[in-house]
Amino acid sequence: MRVTTLAGGIGGARFIRGLKAHLAASGQESHITVIGNTGDDIWVHGLRVCPDLDTVMYTLGDGIDTERGWGRRDETFHAKEELQAYGVEPTWFGLGDRDIGTHLVRTASLNAGYPLSDVTRALCARWKPGVELLPMTNDRAETHVIVDSPDVPGNRVAMHFQEWWIKYRASLPAHDFVFIGIENATPAPGVLEAIAEADVIVLPPSNPIVSIGTILAVPGITDALSQTDAPIVGISPIISGAPVRGMADACLTARGIETTALAVGLNYGARNSGGILDGWLVDTSDADAESDLEAAGIGCRAVPLFMTDVPATAAMAEHAIDLAQALRSAG
Amino acid sequence: MRVTTLAGGIGGARFIRGLKAHLAASGQESHITVIGNTGDDIWVHGLRVCPDLDTVMYTLGDGIDTERGWGRRDETFHAKEELQAYGVEPTWFGLGDRDIGTHLVRTASLNAGYPLSDVTRALCARWKPGVELLPMTNDRAETHVIVDSPDVPGNRVAMHFQEWWIKYRASLPAHDFVFIGIENATPAPGVLEAIAEADVIVLPPSNPIVSIGTILAVPGITDALSQTDAPIVGISPIISGAPVRGMADACLTARGIETTALAVGLNYGARNSGGILDGWLVDTSDADAESDLEAAGIGCRAVPLFMTDVPATAAMAEHAIDLAQALRSAG
Numbered sequence: 001m002r003v004t005t006l007a008g009g010i011g012g013a014r015f016i017r018g019l020k021a022h023l024a025a026s027g028q029e030s031h032i033t034v035i036g037n038t039g040d041d042i043w044v045h046g047l048r049v050c051p052d053l054d055t056v057m058y059t060l061g062d063g064i065d066t067e068r069g070w071g072r073r074d075e076t077f078h079a080k081e082e083l084q085a086y087g088v089e090p091t092w093f094g095l096g097d098r099d100i101g102t103h104l105v106r107t108a109s110l111n112a113g114y115p116l117s118d119v120t121r122a123l124c125a126r127w128k129p130g131v132e133l134l135p136m137t138n139d140r141a142e143t144h145v146i147v148d149s150p151d152v153p154g155n156r157v158a159m160h161f162q163e164w165w166i167k168y169r170a171s172l173p174a175h176d177f178v179f180i181g182i183e184n185a186t187p188a189p190g191v192l193e194a195i196a197e198a199d200v201i202v203l204p205p206s207n208p209i210v211s212i213g214t215i216l217a218v219p220g221i222t223d224a225l226s227q228t229d230a231p232i233v234g235i236s237p238i239i240s241g242a243p244v245r246g247m248a249d250a251c252l253t254a255r256g257i258e259t260t261a262l263a264v265g266l267n268y269g270a271r272n273s274g275g276i277l278d279g280w281l282v283d284t285s286d287a288d289a290e291s292d293l294e295a296a297g298i299g300c301r302a303v304p305l306f307m308t309d310v311p312a313t314a315a316m317a318e319h320a321i322d323l324a325q326a327l328r329s330a331g
Numbered sequence: 332m333r334v335t336t337l338a339g340g341i342g343g344a345r346f347i348r349g350l351k352a353h354l355a356a357s358g359q360e361s362h363i364t365v366i367g368n369t370g371d372d373i374w375v376h377g378l379r380v381c382p383d384l385d386t387v388m389y390t391l392g393d394g395i396d397t398e399r400g401w402g403r404r405d406e407t408f409h410a411k412e413e414l415q416a417y418g419v420e421p422t423w424f425g426l427g428d429r430d431i432g433t434h435l436v437r438t439a440s441l442n443a444g445y446p447l448s449d450v451t452r453a454l455c456a457r458w459k460p461g462v463e464l465l466p467m468t469n470d471r472a473e474t475h476v477i478v479d480s481p482d483v484p485g486n487r488v489a490m491h492f493q494e495w496w497i498k499y500r501a502s503l504p505a506h507d508f509v510f511i512g513i514e515n516a517t518p519a520p521g522v523l524e525a526i527a528e529a530d531v532i533v534l535p536p537s538n539p540i541v542s543i544g545t546i547l548a549v550p551g552i553t554d555a556l557s558q559t560d561a562p563i564v565g566i567s568p569i570i571s572g573a574p575v576r577g578m579a580d581a582c583l584t585a586r587g588i589e590t591t592a593l594a595v596g597l598n599y600g601a602r603n604s605g606g607i608l609d610g611w612l613v614d615t616s617d618a619d620a621e622s623d624l625e626a627a628g629i630g631c632r633a634v635p636l637f638m639t640d641v642p643a644t645a646a647m648a649e650h651a652i653d654l655a656q657a658l659r660s661a662g
């Protein structure tokens with residue numbers, strides 16, 4: 001079975017770890033392709049950092065700090081301390097020493113002219129994540145947040161997503177998100193093929209605006225999703241009206257979307273009416289959303305959605321695959 | 332008193348620490364300028380590393396690992412471990428995590444277009460080394476070593492000095508040293524002025540070929556030394572026929588110079604016969620070299636030259652300053 005997923009950082013990576021476990025336990029031959037969000041990528045101190053790709057790579061390659069959810073296990077932050085002592089900005093970015101090893105290899109390779117997809121493959125040759133990890137695009141397309149300037153009252157400014165997310169903990173009300181440069185971005189090699197040739201496409205419980213939403217904004221990707229023969233099933237990142245982790249509510253609010261499993265599902269929309277979803281998993285606590293989703297043309301199941309451990313997550317993945325196959329048979 | 336010194340890495344840095352202590356104890360107002368060797372500088376993993384400038388800066392700024400003599404105190408090598416795990420070369424370069432903080436600031440500043448002398452001043456604003464630290468040049472001029480290829484028998488190759496020094500521990504016989512690019516290098520701003528306006532110029536016990544020799548090879552610097560009114564006194568890095576530390580013997584041999592305090596002094600030569608030395612300190616164990624040096628026109632004193640601690644080094648510096656002043660009165 002060929003499964004293609006779109007993924008942001010921690011939520012996506014953890015879900016895919018469960019998906020891997022489920023497919024491995026099922027005994028059938030399978031291939032997972034992960035199309036990773038690169039809108040959060042940032043240059044810091046001359047290093048190209050790809051937070052979401054690295055979170056997927058480290059999580060699936062067993063190098064992640066599982067407590068923190070991002071960055072490397074047994075990490076130190078000595079270079080960061082030094083940068084701070086020199087008084088250079090940004091001081092808020094969590095640049096770990098082991099992590100810097102990855103960024104140095106990536107930056108040198110990019111500066112040598114290799115595209116990000118090749119560089120990502122080279123990094124994965126070490127980590128062996130057990131999936132094919134593709135950046136959504138090799139082009140630069142950065143997520144910025146439109147906010148009232150924290151420095152100059154009355155000024156509205158665009159701020160890099162990472163600054164808003166990490167430095168301000170998403171506490172500055174967002175007027176909107178803009179994906180700078182995305183209109184000229186093209187999907188990285190393999191991305192459209194992975195969508196066209198998949199047996200199942202799964203949207204993990206990643207942030208619908210700044211993770212999945214960014215990927216969908218790369219010209220060609222939403223079209224490919226609307227045209228693929230594969231059923232597309234998403235997992236709600238919202239449970240009982242709140243994001244399981246992260247600050248997706250701040251992102252949804254900016255786009256005028258309620259922080260509910262129902263509203264997020266409807267926002268993606270049903271494929272038979274111009275959206276991208278065939279199916280949508282909501283948590284059992286959100287079972288009352290089922291009827292509205294089904295009425296909108298989205299197959300829905302209410303199942304436990306807390307990724308408490310790998311078995312619980314594998315069970316979620318199994319529900320997603322089951323729903324996809326049921327919808328394919330029905331369709 | 333304005334004292335100008337030329338310096339390589341560990342030996343130069345330790346001597347200047349003693350010089351600082353002596354001048355501070357003497358109570359007179361003084362200003363030390365250090366013209367640092369940049370021939371050892373190297374790009375590793377996209378970072379611009381200046382080993383000699385950093386050794387001076389860290390040593391005088393009290394950030395050095397005193398046991399090792401180079402790099403930062405309380406250092407870790409996690410990024411280096413990762414680079415090794417990725418299989419990227421060079422693996423032999425001692426890139427510490429704290430040190431990387433310095434290299435990131437330097438590299439970003441150089442890439443932004445600032446000259447190395449400005450960048451060095453900015454880094455020193457944090458370390459407060461108590462001296463004015465100038466790179467010998469802002470231009471790229473790299474020391475390479477001509478050796479028989481360790482890989483292809485019969486091939487003679489040029490190898491970056493750091494590779495020869497660190498990876499091969501100077502064990503590959505050197506045919507010669509070439510300072511690539513130096514013929515087009517110009518002294519960094521302030522270098523010629525520091526030589527012209529000094530009251531005393533001191534050559535610390537640095538490597539005469541690949542530290543002091545490189546600085547002397549920058550067009551204009553040797554001329555400035557031959558013309559300055561300041562007396563120039565050097566300290567022998569060779570004691571009893573062996574380098575105190577490092578592998579200066581391998582460098583001297585390549586140039587056909589005996590590893591003796593006498594031969595190194597004579598190689599610098601007396602100013603009154605086209606060289607650069609007015610005075611030369613040799614260790615008490617090399618006192619028998621005095622008459623030959625004096626005969627060649629170089630004022631000589633035999634004093635203890637082991638830099639066992641700061642007071643012993645301060646005493647050496649005091650001897651150097653005393654000899655310089657005696658030679659100025661005599662001249």
